[in-house]
Structures are given as structure tokens and as C-alpha cells.
Amino acid sequence: xxxxxxxxxxxxxxxxxxxxxxxxxxxxxxxxxxxxxxxxxxxxxxxxxxxxxxxxxxxxxxxxxxxxxxxxxxxxxxxxxxxxxxxxxxxxxxxxxxxxxxxxxxxxxx
Amino acid sequence: xxxxxxxxxxxxxxxxxxxxxxxxxxxxxxxxxxxxxxxxxxxxxxxxxxxxxxxxxxxxxxxxxxxxxxxxxxxxxxxxxxxxxxxxxxxxxxxxxxxxxxxxxxxxxxxxxxxxxxxxxxxxxxxxxxxxxxxxxxxxxxxxxxxxxxxxxxxxxxxxxxxxxxxxxxxxxxxxxxxxxxxxxxxxxxxxxxxxxxxxxxxxxxxxxxxxxxxxxxxxxxxxxxxxxxxxxxxxxxxxxxxxxxxxxxxxxxxxxxxxxxxxxxxxxxxxxxxxxxxxxxxxxxx
Numbered sequence: 001x002x003x004x005x006x007x008x009x010x011x012x013x014x015x016x017x018x019x020x021x022x023x024x025x026x027x028x029x030x031x032x033x034x035x036x037x038x039x040x041x042x043x044x045x046x047x048x049x050x051x052x053x054x055x056x057x058x059x060x061x062x063x064x065x066x067x068x069x070x071x072x073x074x075x076x077x078x079x080x081x082x083x084x085x086x087x088x089x090x091x092x093x094x095x096x097x098x099x100x101x102x103x104x105x106x107x108x109x110x
Numbered sequence: 111x112x113x114x115x116x117x118x119x120x121x122x123x124x125x126x127x128x129x130x131x132x133x134x135x136x137x138x139x140x141x142x143x144x145x146x147x148x149x150x151x152x153x154x155x156x157x158x159x160x161x162x163x164x165x166x167x168x169x170x171x172x173x174x175x176x177x178x179x180x181x182x183x184x185x186x187x188x189x190x191x192x193x194x195x196x197x198x199x200x201x202x203x204x205x206x207x208x209x210x211x212x213x214x215x216x217x218x219x220x221x222x223x224x225x226x227x228x229x230x231x232x233x234x235x236x237x238x239x240x241x242x243x244x245x246x247x248x249x250x251x252x253x254x255x256x257x258x259x260x261x262x263x264x265x266x267x268x269x270x271x272x273x274x275x276x277x278x279x280x281x282x283x284x285x286x287x288x289x290x291x292x293x294x295x296x297x298x299x300x301x302x303x304x305x306x307x308x309x310x311x312x313x314x315x316x317x318x319x320x321x322x323x324x325x326x327x328x329x330x331x332x333x334x335x336x337x338x339x340x341x342x343x344x345x346x347x348x349x350x351x352x353x354x355x356x357x358x359x360x361x362x363x364x365x366x367x368x369x370x371x372x373x374x375x376x377x378x379x380x381x382x383x384x385x386x387x388x389x390x391x392x393x394x395x396x397x
Binding site (some may be wrong): 020059 | 140141142144145146159168169170172173174175176177178179180182183184185186199202203206322354
């Protein structure tokens with residue numbers, strides 16, 4: 001649970017401080033945020049399943065964001081940045097949808 | 111053959127394993143594994159409480175991640191659609207890169223200054239004549255910054271930059287600056303710079319659209335300052351005999367481009383740094 005508290009503290013700090021991201025990193029932001037969203041949904045679903053584990057959550061969160069950014073970076077270097085971004089968004093989008101559906105089943109039993 | 115057929119019967123959607131994988135197991139298998147591991151450990155009675163340092167690390171990491179993601183989201187929430195935002199992004203990138211270039215240029219100048227210093231301290235003892243030769247060369251090829259008396263010729267766009275959409279013809283063009291620079295060289299200038307760009311043997315003065323580029327760096331109007339080091343009196347006399355005054359007068363009367371020539375007792379011209387030559391041969395030699 002401490003991870004969730006830490007994450008919330010970080011989000012609040014981010015909202016208050018409004019730090020700026022270096023220009024170099026800006027192309028990777030959208031994918032990183034989608035990856036973070038995926039990890040969040042996964043964590044929430046695991047919580048409802050009673051399987052939540054903060055270490056797994058944190059590691060999946062971090063690796064999701066880094067791998068997604070790295071894939072976009074690699075795509076940019078190879079000249080297929082837009083296509084690879086689309087691929088990442090599709091896969092992560094499907095996962096988010098499935099997790100959201102599982103969460104919905106948990107919460108509303110429907 | 112029958113076996114393969116049986117296998118296929120068991121898994122009719124075998125060609126879609128990737129999609130199935132994504133659709134059926136969206137949850138990180140790590141959660142289930144960790145839960146199973148913990149359950150096993152609990153059963154065996156070896157479940158240890160986590161150490162304090164681990165707690166601390168995990169919390170700090172979580173705070174950092176939350177901060178980073180919020181920052182990213184916040185950055186992305188600034189509306190990005192439309193050409194003007196692309197333009198702003200490009201502008202930011204341009205300023206960022208220009209800053210980098212400026213920093214690297216400053217570093218290069220610092221290093222070349224260091225090299226000159228070392229050269230000087232070494233050659234002073236061994237070969238003062240060669241040192242003097244190098245110093246003269248550096249002055250003439252524009253490698254090093256120079257100070258001395260000289261002339262300042264400035265050209266100002268017609269309208270002085272105050273008019274919203276000035277007439278294209280009333281802008282100072284590359285040709286005008288070339289004319290001034292050539293006249294100054296002919297009048298005996300030892301070193302010339304346009305705005306902050308020191309002219310060397312390789313310096314182009316060109317128009318790109320409406321902007322004038324010197325050393326491939328765009329100059330900021332509306333006033334362009336050409337500074338030349340040399341004896342001010344002799345240069346002024348030579349300039350007066352040249353065709354420059356007539357040219358400047360035509361610029362003034364026809365296009366409204368204002369100009370002035372002022373003698374200065376002390377001018378400082380920046381160095382252009384070392385200019386690597388790709389191809390050179392002595393003057394007068396056969397190609």
C-alpha cells in the first residue's frame with residue numbers, strides 16, 4: 001500500500017511544483033503516459049483480485065514506462081517511430097481495455 | 111498426419127496465439143507468481159517481513175514515478191494541435207539547440223585560447239620569430255580576437271525596423287554589406303567583422319530569403335554594423351576616394367537605407383576560431 005501512497009504523494013507534488021520536462025524527452029511522453037496507465041490499471045485489477053503486490057506493481061510500472069519510451073526511441077532511430085508508437089499504443093490499449101473490463105466485472109458483477 | 115490433425119482440433123485458433131495472449135492474460139503474470147511464491151513461503155513458515163531500507167527505496171521510487179508521470183501528463187495537456195503549437199515546439203527545440211551550439215562554440219574558443227597560450231609559452235623560448243609569424247597569421251586569417259582603432263560603418267533598413275511590413279527593397283541586402291566590406295578591405299582594413307561575425311577568407315555574405323547570413327549565421331536587423339580595424343584616418347581618406355560614398359548615397363536616396371561611418375579609437379573584434387581548410391593551394395600555382 002505504501003507504493004500507492006508514494007505514488008499519490010508524487011502526483012500531488014507534481015501538480016503543485018509543475019516541473020518541466022526537458023525538450024529531448026518530449027517525444028516519448030505520450031507513450032510513457034499510456035504505459036503508466038496500463039500499469040495502473042493492471043495494479044488496480046490485481047488489487048481487486050487480491051493479488052496486489054507493491055514490488056510487482058512498481059517494477060511493472062517502471063519497466064513499462066522505460067520499455068515504451070525505448071521502443072519509441074528505437075523507432076525514431078530506425079525511421080519507423082510513428083508506426084512503432086502505434087504498435088505500442090495498440091497493445092497497451094488492448095491491455096487497458098481488458099483490465100478495465102475485468103475491473104468492471106469485479107465492481108459491478110456484470 | 112492424424113496426430114497433427116488432432117493437435118489442430120485441440121487448438122483451432124493456433125494462428126492467433128499472439129492476440130489470445132494479449133486478450134486473455136492482460137494481467138501481469140508477475141502478480142500471480144508473486145502471490146503464489148508468498149503463499150508457498152507462508153506455508154513453509156519462511157515469510158520474512160520486508161526490511162526498512164526496502165520500504166524506503168520502494169516509497170522513494172514510487173514518489174519519483176508519480177512526479178515524473180504527472181509532469182509528463184501536465185506537459186502533454188498543453189494543447190498540441192494546430193500549426194502554431196508545432197511551431198512553438200520547433201522554436202523551443204531551435205533555442206535549445208542554439209544554446210548548445212553557443213555553449214560548444216564558447217568551449218571551442220576557450221580551448222583554442224588555451225592552445226594559443228601554450229604555443230606562446232613554448233615558442234617564446236625556442237623561436238620568437240615563428241611566434242610573431244603565427245601571431246600575424248592569426249590576425250589576418252581571423253582566428254583570434256583583435257583590438258585596435260578602426261572604423262564603424264552601420265547600415266539601417268529603410269523604416270528602421272519600425273514599419274510593420276517594410277518594403278523588401280528597403281532592406282539591407284547581402285550585396286550592400288559586401289560592398290561596404292570590400293571597400294573597407296580595399297581601404298586597408300586589417301580585420302573586419304559584421305555584427306559579431308568575424309570575416310575570414312572563408313566567410314560568405316549571402317541573402318537567404320530576406321535575411322542576411324554571414325558565416326552562415328543569420329544577422330538580426332534592422333541595423334547592421336560593419337567594424338574594421340586599421341588606421342582610422344588613412345582608411346577614412348581611402349574610403350572617401352572610393353565609390354562607397356556614392357553607393358551609400360544611392361541606397362539612402364532610393365531605398366531609404368541609412369548609413370553612417372564613425373571612427374573609433376578602440377574596437378574589439380571577436381575571433382572566428384580555427385577554420386579548417388578542406389582544399390587549398392598557394393596563390394599563383396597551377397591547379
